[in-house]
Amino acid sequence: MDLNTKVELNNGVKMPIFGLGVWNTDNATAAKSVYAAIKHGYKMIDTAKQYGNEAGVGRGIKQALDDGLIKREDLFVTSKVCNSDQGYDLALAKFRGTLKRLQLDYLDLYLIHWPVDGRYLETWRALVELQKQGLVRAIGVSNFDVQRLSVILQNSDVVPAVNQIEFNPQMQEKDMLAYAAKHNIHIEGWSPLGHGKAMSDPTIALVAAKHNVTPAQAILRFDVQSGVITIPKTVREQRMVENADIWNFELDATDMAAIKSIDKEERSLWYESFGWYGTDTDYGMHTQKWPDSAADYDD
Ligand SMILES: NC(=O)c1ccc[n+]([C@@H]2O[C@H](COP(=O)([O-])OP(=O)(O)OC[C@H]3O[C@@H](n4cnc5c(N)ncnc54)[C@H](OP(=O)(O)O)[C@@H]3O)[C@@H](O)[C@H]2O)c1
Numbered sequence: 371m372d373l374n375t376k377v378e379l380n381n382g383v384k385m386p387i388f389g390l391g392v393w394n395t396d397n398a399t400a401a402k403s404v405y406a407a408i409k410h411g412y413k414m415i416d417t418a419k420q421y422g423n424e425a426g427v428g429r430g431i432k433q434a435l436d437d438g439l440i441k442r443e444d445l446f447v448t449s450k451v452c453n454s455d456q457g458y459d460l461a462l463a464k465f466r467g468t469l470k471r472l473q474l475d476y477l478d479l480y481l482i483h484w485p486v487d488g489r490y491l492e493t494w495r496a497l498v499e500l501q502k503q504g505l506v507r508a509i510g511v512s513n514f515d516v517q518r519l520s521v522i523l524q525n526s527d528v529v530p531a532v533n534q535i536e537f538n539p540q541m542q543e544k545d546m547l548a549y550a551a552k553h554n555i556h557i558e559g560w561s562p563l564g565h566g567k568a569m570s571d572p573t574i575a576l577v578a579a580k581h582n583v584t585p586a587q588a589i590l591r592f593d594v595q596s597g598v599i600t601i602p603k604t605v606r607e608q609r610m611v612e613n614a615d616i617w618n619f620e621l622d623a624t625d626m627a628a629i630k631s632i633d634k635e636e637r638s639l640w641y642e643s644f645g646w647y648g649t650d651t652d653y654g655m656h657t658q659k660w661p662d663s664a665a666d667y668d669d
Pocket residue numbers: 390391392393394416417483512513534535559560561562563564565566569586587601602603604605606609612613
């Protein structure tokens with residue numbers, strides 16, 4: 371495995387197993403991070419309209435393409451429908467803004483960011499249409515539990531290629547992994563480092579010391595060896611290099627079992643308490659605002 375390693379999604383599209391996340395990053399920093407990551411060999415970028423930085427990500431990608439660091443067909447770009455854009459017509463219309471901000475003419479993967487109850491089935495129909503039109507190569511969901519994912523499977527001929535959910539040593543989502551494997555859905559793990567917190571676990575320290583790697587490297591290796599598509603976020607170039615340098619060692623069965631045993635089934639962040647699923651709670655309905663993004667979200 372290395373930065374070029376890909377998994378084959380259920381529609382035949384190949385997706386890198388490792389990439390860069392850019393949540394909580396303003397546009398200017400996102401542009402720099404994306405450019406630096408591509409320079410260091412990253413092939414996949416994960417953003418979302420909700421992060422308020424698609425425009426910055428787009429600028430980073432454009433600069434990397436213009437400078438000849440990578441070809442568009444070798445780059446894999448993911449974005450997500452934000453909650454306020456859910457529903458068939460709105461999701462179709464607002465997708466144009468995402469493409470425009472990213473300065474792309476197609477996306478590699480487009481996800482429903484959160485399963486807004488009462489709307490996600492219609493949103494899924496819109497994603498199926500976008501895929502049919504050739505505007506997105508693969509479609510999937512994010513933050514879906516087994517119950518909501520099974521509603522999609524029962525109501526659509528198109529099975530989501532990916533479910534992007536929290537996955538790290540403290541939140542290993544065993545039930546979802548088993549369900550996804552059964553239905554040929556790939557799991558993409560967000561907050562692979564537990565938003566920074568998983569790195570201080572003593573078991574991680576032991577495994578890291580055994581292989582002479584950093585705690586972050588031990589965790590990320592565990593994630594990819596678990597078959598999970600992995601997208602650590604960092605804005606620091608040195609950490610980008612560190613995080614992507616996980617291909618020259620392998621965790622053995624004892625290491626994997628040790629890390630599996632520290633699963634606390636504990637989310638690193640908020641979840642239901644923030645009411646992301648509801649149409650009447652508006653926390654999840656807005657994009658993050660950055661000082662340099664005001665003009666970017668008037669679509
Ligand atoms: N679908 C969803 O709902 C959802 C939710 C959350 C996240 N995501 C996606 O998943 C990506 C990753 O998740 P995340 O951003 O929550 O957390 P994460 O990748 O688990 O952790 C990021 C944190 O760890 C730090 N860090 C990164 N590499 C490090 C290293 N080698 N050593 C020490 N610290 C390090 C980063 O700080 P610095 O930047 O300062 O280095 C940052 O504070 C997001 O950016 C986003 O693309 C999706």
